[in-house]
Amino acid sequence: MDQLANYMPILAPILIIQLILLIVAIIDLVRIERTNGPKWLWALIILFINIIGPILYFVIGRRSN
Secondary structure: OHHHHHHHHHHHHHHHHHHHHHHHHHHHHHHOOOEOOOHHHHHHHHHHOOOHHHHHHHHHHEOOO
16 A cells, blocks of 8 residues: 555556546547447447546547537
């Protein structure tokens, strides 16, 4: 447990960024009408592919008008 406490200053910002990206991506997915691919698939990618999933959604998944 002491080793984990040593890494908390490094891990805490990464976990916060991951949580923010996840929330923003899910909110955007719900609000947007059309995506590149099925919405259910993007929801799974966002939820299960940790920090890369939301980034992939914003780069590839959103359909530009």
